Amino acid sequence: MEKIKIAIAGIGNCASSLIQGLEYYGNPKNQNTPDGMMAPNIGGYTAQDIEVVAAFDVDKRKVGQTLDKAIYAKPNCTINIVEPNKFPKSKVVVQKGHILDGISEHMLNYDKYPEDTTFVVDRETPEVDVVKVLKESKADIFIDYMPVGSEEAVKFYAQCAIDAHVPFLNCIPVFIASDPKWEQKFIDAGLPLIGDDMKSQFGASILSQMLQELAFARGHKVKCHIQQNVGGNTDFLNMMNQNRLKSKKISKENVIRCQNDIRHIPTDDTFLFAGPSDYIRYYKDNKIATFHLELEGFGGSPVSFDARLSVIDSPNSAGVVIDAIRYLKVAHELGITGSLHGASAFTQKTPPFPMTFEDAEFECRELAARRLTKLTEPQAHRNKKK
């Protein structure tokens, strides 16, 4: 089977976990184990069918390095799924992307934040022609992993995807797939896209969603839903700049608000808070989330729920991205254009259309099944359909 070729903008912790995960699940020893993956097979595609063909970053410790080195370079601080000395040499060299608003000023204050924990911008290497690289590398999917608040950079890379005719996967809370104007641009170009802002595999957002769904399904009113998050990676450091945070808070709260909207429950009835609360360097890529819910049950009787989650943030997102890549590839092969509703609702915090977990999962399964049906259709039947 032909490989799904991916290009990535932003070789930070999430990209590192994704690329290490592809190597891990590509190893014959781990090939047949579904452990850690939601969907080992999507429309005939497994994690082994994905290969990275292009990568962009702006940090001087990553630009010019081969991927096998760049994914372990500082300030990346996630856990190793594959030890650096076991990772095979990559042919892909990280190219200099376009800086735009990708780097927050406060992160360049090295008196406050040691270089190993923050960004160091490459000011010397010229920025490459991203569209040309996407075309020449024959990328099938372009993944955006910009820091939160990179409005211009995300829009720049989204436009590059359109110009190079490559489906786009927007993992961050800048609204592209959920913005009808941007969706229309992708439809006009005959391309599908998924977004916005990854919903990790077993993270704070999916837990908040399931708690909210459960409360409603069991006839409870949700009076208050508070989700706080603390971490020590560059994602959390970047979000210390409140000006970059607006869309992240909207996106995190959307996960909960969506569930009210689906059931026509006014959100004003629920006190909502979901967002990053602090940066604590010691935690590195370990994220701690706490949940506090106050509900009203039978006859108005009060219910209170408190919980704490501890996860490694970046690998928690990588499996979801491996799924989203395959949904996008399948959709593109089937000629589907625009924002994928089911796959976006399943894998992202702010999809174009709110859905319950069950409905989103159903749509994903249907999409994958459509490719398999197409593959097994007799050739004569396929020709007749054309």
Ligand SMILES: NC(=O)c1ccc[n+]([C@@H]2O[C@H](COP(=O)([O-])OP(=O)(O)OC[C@H]3O[C@@H](n4cnc5c(N)ncnc54)[C@H](O)[C@@H]3O)[C@@H](O)[C@H]2O)c1
């Ligand atoms: N579980 C998760 O970790 C999770 C979940 C949902 C969303 N996200 C979002 O995914 C994004 C990536 O997260 P991360 O932890 O990998 O962040 P990170 O800080 O580790 O990586 C960001 C990378 O982008 C690079 N960069 C900055 N500006 C750039 C530009 N203009 N062009 C190219 N590269 C540029 C940086 O040098 C860095 O390597 C963030 O926006 C984060 O909020 C992460």
